[in-house]
Amino acid sequence: MRNRRKDTARRAPGALEAEVLSVLWGSDEPLSPTDVQAQLEDDLAYTTVVTILSRLHDKGVATREKHGRSFRYHAVDDEAGLAARKMTKVLDGEPDRDSVLARFVTQLSDSDEALLRDLLRGKK
Structure with missing residues (x-):
């Protein structure tokens, strides 16, 4: 059968x-x-x-x-929180965090880079 x-x-x-x-x-x-x-x-x-x-x-x-x-x-988290959690997990698994973060920032679009700068300055 x-x-x-x-x-x-x-x-x-x-x-x-x-x-x-x-x-x-x-x-x-x-x-x-x-x-x-x-x-x-x-x-x-x-x-x-x-x-x-x-x-x-x-x-x-x-x-x-x-x-x-x-x-x-x-x-536990909303969609944005889950994405942030995944990004943190990837970053935590890398031995050279500085290089990974530097490469990430250089690959951002101009608008995303401006948004990230504002977030780091506490403007958003």
Whole structure:
């Protein structure tokens, strides 16, 4: 007997996590896996949603609190905070921070460089 699989397009790495994070960002309160599952466009299995939420928790991107016998999840940061966290992680992994920061700054557009200067001066 042949194993039948749905003909579905393969997702990009991290796409499911991004979808789940989007649901968490859209809520003011912690959500259960069932709540998240209901808001996702894809028809994902409950266990898949739980796995994704657990991974987000393990990565420190989501917090969880016990509610009865299950957990409710909330995003730690908004999108900008998550991007900043990723940038910091990359920088922390480099042995020559000065060179990495210098190269980063030289590759900024003029408008981004002006914005960064204003931020460093506390003007924004």
